[in-house]
């Protein structure tokens with residue numbers, strides 16, 4: 701159930717409300733249970749770290765493939781930079797969704813919070 705909510709970018713608390721109003725724009729609160737997504741200033745700093753891990757996980761297999769095939773530096777740039785540019789919005793989006801859900805599991809919101 702939570703996995704489906706993560707994939708559909710749903711609220712970490714009620715698993716029904718949308719976190720994002722468009723792909724890159726977050727809602728401030730959940731439209732269903734009214735929780736505030738950004739619990740405190742700097743709350744999404746952990747999502748930057750999660751995004752970094754996601755980017756490394758996406759790029760390392762490509763880099764290993766290029767290394768095994770003895771590719772030149774030009775090929776590294778041609779393969780890794782466009783991949784990172786294309787994946788950046790997806791990584792931004794899901795890093796935040798993932799962080800919201802991880803935080804909710806580790807430190808669930810109480811009523812009225």
Ligand SMILES: [Zn+2]
Nearest residue numbers: 711714730733
């Ligand atoms: Zn909700």
